[in-house]
Amino acid sequence: MATAEIRNKIFSTPETNYLNCTKGWKSWAFTLDHKRIGVMYLVGVSIALFLAGIFALVLRSHLVKFDSGMLSYDNYNKMFTLHGAVMVFSFIIPSIPAALGNFVLPMMLGAKDVAFPRMNLASFYLWIAGTSCLLMAILFGGGLDTGWTFYTPYSIETETGVIYATFGAFILGFSSIFTGLNFLVTVNTMRSPGQTWFKLPLFLWSLYATSIIQVLATPVLGITLLMLIAEKTMHIGIFDPRYGGDPVLFQHFFWFYSHPAVYIMILPAMGVISELISVYSQKRIFGYSFIAFSSVAIALLGFLVWGHHMFTSGQSPIVTLIFSAITFTVAIPSAVKVFNWLATLFKGSILLNTPMLFALSFIFLFGIGGLTGLFLGALSTDIHLHDTYFVVAHFHFVMVGGTLTALLGGLFHWWPKMFGRMYNDALGRISCALVFIGFNVTFFPQFVMGARGMPRRYASYDPEFQIFHQISTFGAFVLGIGILMAYVVLVYAAFKGPRCGSNPFRAASMEWQSSSPPDFHNFIHQPTMNDPYDFDSQVYDEELDTFIPREFADPDKLPARPEPVHH
Amino acid sequence: MSDHSHDYPSFNHPAPVPLLFVVFGALIFLTVATVVTSNIELGEFGFIVAMIIATMKAFLVCAFFMHMWWDKGFNVLVFFSSLLFVSLFIGMTLLDTGSYKETIDAFPTTEESSLSTTEY
Amino acid sequence: MAVADTTDHHDHDHDHHDHDPFIAHHFDGPQQQFDSGKLGIWLFLVTEVLFFSGLFVAYTLYRNHHPEIFELAHHHLDKVLGCLNTIVLLFSSLxxxxxxxxxxxxxNKNCELYTLITMVCATIFLGVKAVEYSHKWDLGIFPKYGFNYTPGHHEMGFLGLSPYLIKLSAIPALLLASFAGASVMGKLTDKPAQFKFFMGMAIMVAGYFAGVAGGVVYQNAVDSGHAHLAMSSSPLQLHAATFEENGQHHSHQHSDQHSEGQGHEGGEEHGDDHHDQRHEGSGESMPKSVGAFFSIYYCMTGLHAIHIIGGIVALAWIYYRSQQGHWREDYFGPVDYVGLYWHLVDLIWIYLFPLLYLID
Structure with missing residues (x-):
């Protein structure tokens, strides 16, 4: 058994860690350390989030009055396009995998780094290049007004900066592929000795499934956008009907990527939630293998349902039927996850701190988002609801209520590990409440509006919808304040928060066996390979005021291991 | 297959040189064969023959030049899974686009008058 | 139960004492590094396959919906040059x-030689491709919008070469000059490594001109043989009568309408009286619609050529490292990975060749 000296050396707050082991901007700009890249990604995606969030608030402000003159109709179109494009390509897709995943994935495997650190850094710089290119559409291209989907033939005809934006999205696609490829290889080849596939934390399963999609689907986006650029510059006549091209084909191409991309956005969030629910219930995750395989099932089924975005596009009835039927099957693995989370909560010792509150919000909001998806997957109702605010509300419930909530929850969960400091939990909980309330106030009225026929993407509307829009706009500002507050709480904690131990939450996965913040090499010892959901493997150490693995604990004070729970 | 007289690390399987040359010869033979068959009128069947020959060539390149023969099963699975998704992509799209082909084909004609007045 | 190794950690100064320079610090050993790299490159090839898949989908759709266009158009492609290029690529794979x-x-010495041959084959391929492209552009065979086929229309540039070919060759010529210059500089300043590397690079670029020369000689022979036939670029004279008719139609069109945009319109009205039963009421004029095939042809072969260029850059890196003598029995990963990529480029050509050149 380890001596007190060894124990202190491993688990106490270290003087040199990955944040201060080297100094100067170059040590960050050229770092190959996955933790620093993760932090840089986090800063990057947060900037994208705020930028696109401001676009959203401008949109919502415009919509306060039905005949508002705040934005010209053209500017309104540009505003919603940029909101969508930046949110989707620059924020949501890289958010959890590239920021949180980069930081946590190698540590969960007990590895020193991802398999290809240079590629990891390249991925970050591609992200910067792609996002800049996307934003250049505003500066040099005169904005972008196609919607984030770049549908032909309008995207070929419009004079706005489609080429900048599509090229930006093309580069961002490569950034995403690099991250995915890196993660797949890392999980395959760099697991700790004894860490079998079924001893991986569920976050890794979900990241793995995400990476499969990134690798398989993103190249199709690449070729689609290249062909769109070729169509726009050389009129190759593949998508442009004026030259015998097929505009619906573009939708097939686009959604072959973009529907699986929806699961790139939500799967990592589900992984985060699996971790949070289990840790803050201090209870073994219920149905581990079901959650694990449902991630893979969602990833694979995600490739079979792209046509449900095209029910009203003129797609043939037989294909529409097939896509509709398969769409419903996606509900099965999603529901499997939700039931397992709920079953995990049952009789757990639940700690309602900030990350857990975000996780519980996720389950609620994702539940609504998922269930309203069934209305849209059903052919007859979709004809009515297609292109209305019902769709907008549905995917915001999944993307914001799901992914953004999970990102914030994950940040609150791993923040003490990332920066070695604890945040103010009371303020964190208030921010969660603001996000939850603000979100629901924003998007619940949109379901009602949409069902009553309010079409999406319209700059002016029938006066009867004005009250709904006003409620929605009010909620949007509350949501904005909530997100901002969460960030303020976190950033303040990163610099000024009280020091915390290596494992303040009694989590059992391997990243918590490093010091907080971790060493440059992640671990200064060989971490012990535990079951990531066996929380009895961690015991409280008074001297360090934190939880440490049983193997390192003082044998004299070691509490008896409770009877193994049946599982 | 490979010469294990020398003690290579376990992940190192150099392909025998004669085998590489035999594979190259077979590839050239198949290339000539596909050109020759393309000159014969086979109708619908011609396309199938060309694809079969191309696939045989692809198999030779994959198995021996790309060392798949000696590679891990997982890597092979990874590569071939891509073909599954490609066929899914082609299949589903093809299934659909046929049904509105007439509309697409008619479009340039119906738009002809409006086109000539614009700068397109 | 792990044993805490707390003795010598915190070596942030990166002095990897007696650490192998070719095994990255985060890997346990050569085996793990190789396995990771290998899986990584296979996954990369998967992304490449899916990247090309979009074009294969476009190809399949247009061939299925308009087989007649493909029937007609592929006779513009020269089977002999295509076959030659296939063999060059197969040889480079070997x-x-x-x-x-x-x-x-x-x-390492052998590896250096074989890598150089591979690169030369790649540039020969590109040279031949440049001749094929420029010959088509001379004839007005552009992607859909610019398609303006004019048989027998040969703009003559310097030495009777196509002006397009001269423009295409400008960059390789510049590269050849600078590589040769860098090599001479290396010789003069007594830097043997620089001399050797840039010598190889110059030889590699020279391959392009060998390809161009071969292509031009062949093309001129074909052209002089069939100068007055409409589809002069094809050695096969199938459907010759139909083409000749089209050819007249085209020269007529060309004489009264020069601009491409109007050419579209003009082609339309002529196309109707020229109606062929194979164009089942599509309403498209045949010459203009043939452009659809060439859109796909240029996209597919162009993207493939870009991949060849990327492969050459990677091979140059391998070539340099072979000269440095980096490869060992437990460290050869980069050659293997670049090799896999190169074979994939070859694989794609194996399918492109029959799909584009050998349609019957």
């Missing part, structure tokens, strides 16, 4: 496989 084998057995 030398690549031999280069990998040399690296695996630690024979």
């Amino acid at each position: 030398t690549m496989a031999l280069a990998v084998r040399s690296a695996q057995t630690g024979k």
Whole structure:
């Protein structure tokens, strides 16, 4: 058994860690350390989030009055396009995998780094290049007004900066592929000795499934956008009907990527939630293998349902039927996850701190988002609801209520590990409440509006919808304040928060066996390979005021291991 | 297959040189064969023959030049899974686009008058 | 139960004492590094396959919906040049496989030679491709919008070469000059490594001009043989009558309407009285619609050519490292990975060749 000296050396707050082991901007700009890249990604995606969030608030402000003159109709179109494009390509897709995943994935495997650190850094710089290119559409291209989907033939005809934006999205696609490829290889080849596939934390399963999609689907986006650029510059006549091209084909191409991309956005969030629910219930995750395989099932089924975005596009009835039927099957693995989370909560010792509150919000909001998806997957109702605010509300419930909530929850969960400091939990909980309330106030009225026929993407509307829009706009500002507050709480904690131990939450996965913040090499010892959901493997150490693995604990004070729970 | 007289690390399987040359010869033979068959009128069947020959060539390149023969099963699975998704992509799209082909084909004609007045 | 190794950690100064320079610090050993790299490159090839898949989908759709266009159009493609290029690429695959084998057995000199041959084959391929492209552009065979086929229309530039070919060759010529210059500089300043590397690069670029020369000689022979036939670029004279008719139609069109945009319109009205039963009421004029095939042809072969250029850059890196003698029996990964990529480029061509050149 380890001596007190060894124990202190491993688990106490270290003087040199990955944040201060080297100094100067170059040590960050050229770092190959996955933790620093993760932090840089986090800063990057947060900037994208705020930028696109401001676009959203401008949109919502415009919509306060039905005949508002705040934005010209053209500017309104540009505003919603940029909101969508930046949110989707620059924020949501890289958010959890590239920021949180980069930081946590190698540590969960007990590895020193991802398999290809240079590629990891390249991925970050591609992200910067792609996002800049996307934003250049505003500066040099005169904005972008196609919607984030770049549908032909309008995207070929419009004079706005489609080429900048599509090229930006093309580069961002490569950034995403690099991250995915890196993660797949890392999980395959760099697991700790004894860490079998079924001893991986569920976050890794979900990241793995995400990476499969990134690798398989993103190249199709690449070729689609290249062909769109070729169509726009050389009129190759593949998508442009004026030259015998097929505009619906573009939708097939686009959604072959973009529907699986929806699961790139939500799967990592589900992984985060699996971790949070289990840790803050201090209870073994219920149905581990079901959650694990449902991630893979969602990833694979995600490739079979792209046509449900095209029910009203003129797609043939037989294909529409097939896509509709398969769409419903996606509900099965999603529901499997939700039931397992709920079953995990049952009789757990639940700690309602900030990350857990975000996780519980996720389950609620994702539940609504998922269930309203069934209305849209059903052919007859979709004809009515297609292109209305019902769709907008549905995917915001999944993307914001799901992914953004999970990102914030994950940040609150791993923040003490990332920066070695604890945040103010009371303020964190208030921010969660603001996000939850603000979100629901924003998007619940949109379901009602949409069902009553309010079409999406319209700059002016029938006066009867004005009250709904006003409620929605009010909620949007509350949501904005909530997100901002969460960030303020976190950033303040990163610099000024009280020091915390290596494992303040009694989590059992391997990243918590490093010091907080971790060493440059992640671990200064060989971490012990535990079951990531066996929380009895961690015991409280008074001297360090934190939880440490049983193997390192003082044998004299070691509490008896409770009877193994049946599982 | 490979010469294990020398003690290579376990992940190192150099392909025998004669085998590489035999594979190259077979590839050239198949290339000539596909050109020759393309000159014969086979109708619908011609396309199938060309694809079969191309696939045989692809198999030779994959198995021996790309060392798949000696590679891990997982890597092979990874590569071939891509073909599954490609066929899914082609299949589903093809299934659909046929049904509105007439509309697409008619479009340039119906738009002809409006086109000539614009700068397109 | 792990034993805490707390003795010598915190070596942030990166002095990896007696650490192998070719095994990255985060890997346990050569085996793990190789396995990771290998899986990584296979996954990369998966993304490449899916990247090309979009074009294969477009190809399949348009061939299915408009087989007649494909029937007609592929006679513009020269089977002989295509077949020659296929053999060049297959040969480069063989030398690549031999280069990998040399690296695996630690024979750096052989690896250097085989890599150079592979690169030269790649540039020969590009040279031939440049002749094929420029010949088509001379005839007005552009992607859909610019398609303006004019048989027998040969703009003559310097030495009777196509002006397009001269423009295409400007960059390789510049590269050749600078590589040769850098090599001479290396010789003069007594830097043998620089001399050797840039000599190889110059030889590699020279391959392009060999390809161009071969292509031009062949093309001129074909053209002089069939100068007055409409589809002069094809050695096969199938459907010759139909084409000749089209050819007249085209020269007529060309004489009264020069601009491309109007050409579209003009082609339309002529196309109707020229109606062929194979164009089942599509309403498109045949010449203009043939452009659809060439859109796909240029996209597919163009993207493939870009991949060849990327492969050459990677091979140059391998070439340099072979000269430095980096490969060992437990460290040959980069050659293997670049080799796999190169074979994939070859694989794609194996399918492109029959799909584009050999339609019947």
